[in-house]
Amino acid sequence: MTRTVASHWKKTGAFLSKYGIYFAFLLLVGFLAVFSPPFLTPDNIINVLRQTSINGIIAVGMTFVIITGGIDLSVGSVLALSAVIAASFAHPGAHPLLVPVALGLLAGLASGMVNGVLIAKKRLAPFIVTLGMMTAARGLALVYTSGRPVINLSNAYDKIGGADLAGVPLPVLIFLMVVLAGVFLLHYTRFGRYVFAVGGNELAAKVSGINTDRTVVGVYALTGALAGAAGVVLSSRVMSASPAIGEGYELDAIAAVVIGGTSLSGGVGSIAGSIVGALIIGVMNNGLDMLNVSSYWQQIVKGVIIVLAVLLDKKSKI
Amino acid sequence: MTQWLKPNRPGWIVLLLAVAFTGCKPKEPAATGHPVTIGVSYQDLQNEFVIRLQDAIRAEAKRLNVALVESDAQGHAEKQIGHVENFIARNVDAIILNPEDEQASAPAMGLAVQNHKPIVVVNAIVANLKKADAYVGSPDVIAGRMEASEMMKILHGRGDVVILQGPYGHSAELLRTKGIGEALAKFPGAKIVAEQTANWDRAQALSVMENWLSSGREVDGVIAQNDEMALGALEAIEGAGKHIPVVGIDAIPDALKAVADGRLAATVFQDAHAQGTLAVQLAVDLVEGKPVKHDNYIPFQLVTRENVTNYLNAIPPGH
Numbered sequence: 253m254t255r256t257v258a259s260h261w262k263k264t265g266a267f268l269s270k271y272g273i274y275f276a277f278l279l280l281v282g283f284l285a286v287f288s289p290p291f292l293t294p295d296n297i298i299n300v301l302r303q304t305s306i307n308g309i310i311a312v313g314m315t316f317v318i319i320t321g322g323i324d325l326s327v328g329s330v331l332a333l334s335a336v337i338a339a340s341f342a343h344p345g346a347h348p349l350l351v352p353v354a355l356g357l358l359a360g361l362a363s364g365m366v367n368g369v370l371i372a373k374k375r376l377a378p379f380i381v382t383l384g385m386m387t388a389a390r391g392l393a394l395v396y397t398s399g400r401p402v403i404n405l406s407n408a409y410d411k412i413g414g415a416d417l418a419g420v421p422l423p424v425l426i427f428l429m430v431v432l433a434g435v436f437l438l439h440y441t442r443f444g445r446y447v448f449a450v451g452g453n454e455l456a457a458k459v460s461g462i463n464t465d466r467t468v469v470g471v472y473a474l475t476g477a478l479a480g481a482a483g484v485v486l487s488s489r490v491m492s493a494s495p496a497i498g499e500g501y502e503l504d505a506i507a508a509v510v511i512g513g514t515s516l517s518g519g520v521g522s523i524a525g526s527i528v529g530a531l532i533i534g535v536m537n538n539g540l541d542m543l544n545v546s547s548y549w550q551q552i553v554k555g556v557i558i559v560l561a562v563l564l565d566k567k568s569k570i
Numbered sequence: 571m572t573q574w575l576k577p578n579r580p581g582w583i584v585l586l587l588a589v590a591f592t593g594c595k596p597k598e599p600a601a602t603g604h605p606v607t608i609g610v611s612y613q614d615l616q617n618e619f620v621i622r623l624q625d626a627i628r629a630e631a632k633r634l635n636v637a638l639v640e641s642d643a644q645g646h647a648e649k650q651i652g653h654v655e656n657f658i659a660r661n662v663d664a665i666i667l668n669p670e671d672e673q674a675s676a677p678a679m680g681l682a683v684q685n686h687k688p689i690v691v692v693n694a695i696v697a698n699l700k701k702a703d704a705y706v707g708s709p710d711v712i713a714g715r716m717e718a719s720e721m722m723k724i725l726h727g728r729g730d731v732v733i734l735q736g737p738y739g740h741s742a743e744l745l746r747t748k749g750i751g752e753a754l755a756k757f758p759g760a761k762i763v764a765e766q767t768a769n770w771d772r773a774q775a776l777s778v779m780e781n782w783l784s785s786g787r788e789v790d791g792v793i794a795q796n797d798e799m800a801l802g803a804l805e806a807i808e809g810a811g812k813h814i815p816v817v818g819i820d821a822i823p824d825a826l827k828a829v830a831d832g833r834l835a836a837t838v839f840q841d842a843h844a845q846g847t848l849a850v851q852l853a854v855d856l857v858e859g860k861p862v863k864h865d866n867y868i869p870f871q872l873v874t875r876e877n878v879t880n881y882l883n884a885i886p887p888g889h
Contacts, residue, residue, distance in 0.1 A: 288785065289786075290784055290785050290786040293784065295784050296784040299780050299781070299784050302780075303777050303780065394615075394616065398621070399615055399616055399618070399621045400618055400621060401618065401824070403823065403824045404827075414809070486773060489773070489776065489805070490772045490773050490776060490801075490802060490805065491801075491805065492772065492801075492824060494616075494772070494798075495616060496616045496771075497773065537777065537781070538777075538781050541766065541777070541778055541781035541782065541785075542781050542782070542784070542785035543785075544764050544766075544785075546766075547738065547766060547767045548738070
């Protein structure tokens with residue numbers, strides 16, 4: 253009898269260890285559903301998804317970077333640079349929609365490639381390289397706009413962030429597509445295996461014939477392009493592109509990835525975890541606003557929940 | 571003395587002239603030859619209003635043939651003390667301080683006063699404002715009072731309003747909150763049902779407003795402490811298919827267009843051009859030793875659909 257109970261608990265433990273973060277998420281949702289009934293209405297669920305989409309898109313890229321054992325602090329600034337470049341080509345009647353979108357993505361991709369090349373070929377620490385890019389890209393966005401927000405955007409451009417398809421907002425669909433593509437790339441392709449290999453043991457990966465440099469450049473380029481995509485979506489949502497947009501977004505993305513169980517030392521992680529991490533942050537922001545919790549307290553609650561979520565995840569793994 | 575160090579006759583003349591000139595260094599720097607140099611410390615050149623202030627300061631400096639040394643605190647008040655130190659080291663004739671924070675920018679002002687540099691405070695206030703030689707600005711309390719009174723006019727003196735605030739502790743946030751409170755206190759039928767900071771940011775205001783709307787709370791009006799947040803709230807309201815009046819402050823070009831289109835109920839115009847221009851004039855007057863008034867208030871102006879065309883015409887090209 254005691255043996256079955258013990259093995260039962262062991263099984264539960266194993267189950268928890270795999271899904272700890274998902275339980276934390278459900279706990280949070282349950283709590284908010286009880287204390288703020290409108291929280292679980294379809295409208296509000298759409299709301300949370302839409303608000304999470306920007307951080308979610310960035311977090312997918314950040315997951316790749318952190319699995320290689322790196323970090324990308326430049327995503328918030330790269331988002332701003334892409335947003336102002338894209339928006340400046342999106343005035344009514346100026347260019348077809350493809351031009352601003354493509355330029356926004358390209359600006360992100362190029363910034364990411366610069367990061368990747370400096371990290372892979374020049375062997376510089378990712379923290380330093382992306383810190384430099386964070387400062388320089390923000391400066392470029394300010395120079396490009398003379399510090400003023402880019403306004404007067406075309407209706408077509410506004411649709412990217414404003415339209416919906418069968419009740420689902422376009423930003424959420426874009427987010428979903430990015431997630432699916434990310435899951436495929438990370439878990440079902442050779443590139444994905446290389447990403448884990450580089451993060452696990454870069455030397456061993458190199459010796460076994462993996463082109464680690466190309467993998468690292470690819471990872472940062474991908475993250476840059478996704479930050480660019482987030483910039484296009486966000487500027488469309490707020491119908492303007494301020495050079496100050498996206499400040500601090502890098503920390504939200506890193507928080508989402510870490511809450512999601514990806515190790516900052518590399519080699520371990522999943523897209524699904526990061527998405528749940530991003531959702532936890534999104535649900536918190538939404539729920540605390542709905543409960544009308546003062547911003548002072550919101551910051552304390554968020555800080556505690558971030559650490560608690562990771563603690564729960566870690567504890568269940570022992 | 572070796573031969574080559576001994577001055578020849580023209581050498582002696584040059585030497586004597588040099589001594590004579592250093593002895594009677596001109597006391598009037600503003601006269602001919604020496605142009606006046608003014609050091610300007612801005613609170614944050616990523617803020618559109620501050621950029622407009624800079625445009626005005628530069629234009630007036632050019633007109634009066636004044637040289638500028640400009641520094642940007644990028645939203646960090648603690649940097650302003652370093653700016654003033656540099657201005658003193660560069661021996662500028664006067665300083666214009668656009669303080670970021672009422673308390674944290676005060677030491678920068680104190681340092682200028684200690685070193686006997688004429689100082690003009692522009693736009694925002696500092697705790698030790700009395701020590702400044704002059705202040706140019708528009709009292710934020712009045713802006714808050716103005717937008718809240720306009721909201722009450724729209725709502726006929728009663729209703730549930732929400733407030734989108736600037737960064738907590740920022741002097742403009744504190745004073746506008748105070749003004750809004752004063753105006754609403756006159757209407758017993760008015761109630762503040764929620765207030766939250768969106769840090770002057772459009773995207774953040776959009777999320778906060780969406781969350782308020784989906785909490786099922788009835789909102790009759792939105793009072794935003796700047797236009798960026800007002801436009802973010804408007805986006806959320808229109809996205810939800812609702813019609814709720816929104817008011818803002820600053821009269822940025824985007825907001826003026828929204829007022830003209832009948833989307834934004836009202837905004838409050840703060841005259842960056844008049845503030846910047848007068849600040850430079852006062853600084854030059856101080857250098858030239860002319861008497862100046864300590865408090866120089868530039869009035870706020872309420873912008874609604876009726877008078878918005880006057881302001882739209884003033885939008886600089888490129889917007």
